[in-house]
Amino acid sequence: MSHQVWLHQLPHIVAANAPAANHSVDWFHQLPQNIVIGLEQGSLYALVALGYTLVYGVLQLINFAHSEVFMAGAFGSYLVVDAIVGNRHLTGAAVPLTVLAGIVSGAAVGAAVAWILEKVAYKALRRNGAPKLAFLISAIGASLFLSNLAGKLFTRVQNNAFPTYFNVNHHVFSIGSADVSLIVLIIIATAVIMMVFLDRLVNKTKLGMGIRAVAEDAPTAALMGIDIDRTISRTFIVGGALAGVAGFLFGTAFGVGNIMGFTPGVKAFAAAVLGGIGNVRGAMIGGLILGQAEVLISALPFVGAEWNDVVSFAVLVLILLVRPTGILGERLWRAA
């Protein structure tokens, strides 16, 4: 029951921001605030979507257990933050340092789980040239396993909210009529920094060049001296770290639970497809668009927040009808 509550946190937030009176003037009044909320949601989707798209790039595989990497990052950071805060009341520099510890531990646990996941669930299949369907089944199995393992380990923790070491709703500043709370600011700022960092990594570093080369043409990448196995492993680590950070941010805002990954995971996957699966900037854009679309459209007077999930997938379908390979998706070169 308790997980149901936070799974549907978002509609409630939107509902709170789009109160009773049902005419379009209100929608415009709420627009600035809803754009901020959409940005918050969208940047979380984008962080998770990057993991789907990176792994798809190198393996042409949808890693359906990625949502559980996100969940694992949330739990990992939850344990670390909980241990730091305990029963104490944090003040001054201890607060931002704890947030930083949450981000780092989320990234570390996400990366570690994703790394193990690849070794356990996929590597053997790859070595033996298993059909795509086997990967899919392995992914679903790993996802169920991780989610139930976390349930077994953690459901007895009744309070699934992060300890309150800072006031997440603390009003930081307003842009026009849009209020920006501390948690929203942290989420958006962290996501933007991570995305800029990833974009640099993919385009400017050797690791990134290797990931791109393997994604475009793995056998030829090997001829250039790129170790394909190692590159795939590192791709999981990078994607897992991003999802782990997203898990920490999401958990701080909405709480943690063993099936917390499902809805954000499916949405982030949709965002990756929307942007053009395999395309890194596409995943970022797809996440941001999906975040805006679901908040803005469900805030329409005749739609309503309970249509949230319907809206996201309707947007996905509509965009794919116009651009079947996604917004930044290109013709599949390797098919040529």
Next chain:
Amino acid sequence: MTEAARPTLLDVVGIEVRYGAIRALKSVTFNVGEGEIVALLGANGAGKTTTQKTVSGMLRPTTGYVAFDGARIDGIPAHDVIRLGICHVPEGRHVFPRMTVAENLEMGAFRFRDVDKKEFERVLELFPRLRERLKQQAGTLSGGEQQMLAIGRALMGKPRLLLLDEPSMGLAPLVVAQIFEIIKEINASGVTVLLVEQNAAQALALAHRGYVLETGEIVLGGTGQELLADDRVRAAYLGEEIAAS
């Protein structure tokens, strides 16, 4: 079988290569001397590409061995073989289509910590056409330009042995002549070349020596001139009609 006139750089000895139940190579033995251009000729499916892939580590022989500079290299994975200075330009060029021309060249130097600016300049001097297109995505280049890029990319890896698989495939005769001219230049600068070609006349005119592969076996070997004069080669690969003798 003819022996390399110079100390051998590459020795391929009795290799058998299988794709599952299919024996692509039965027993292939040949060598390439330091500084030579050696051509591997043969019809489609004779095993030319398989032979090159085995040298570059993409495939492993089930029997026999490959030695480079006196040391066995069969069983070393492709991404480590390039570190020995064996650079493979695969059939169909295989440039990275969504990377720019400059990035493709940098990929060629992946095995080094940094891209050697001098080498980069040298490649662009060899292929001026690439300089004009440095920022362009490689997938948008013409077939000839992609071939030049694929060769340039391999040169960025500073090869001692360059494996070229069908560099003339699908190219206009004028472009083929240009590319063969450049292969000659590359060889003159000290790079040993193992060339796979269907275009036997041009390949043998360029190569010091050649071998003819048929259904997974070497059936003939000799200098370029010897092979060009051989009746069987003329009949099978140069399309000349020879009266049965």
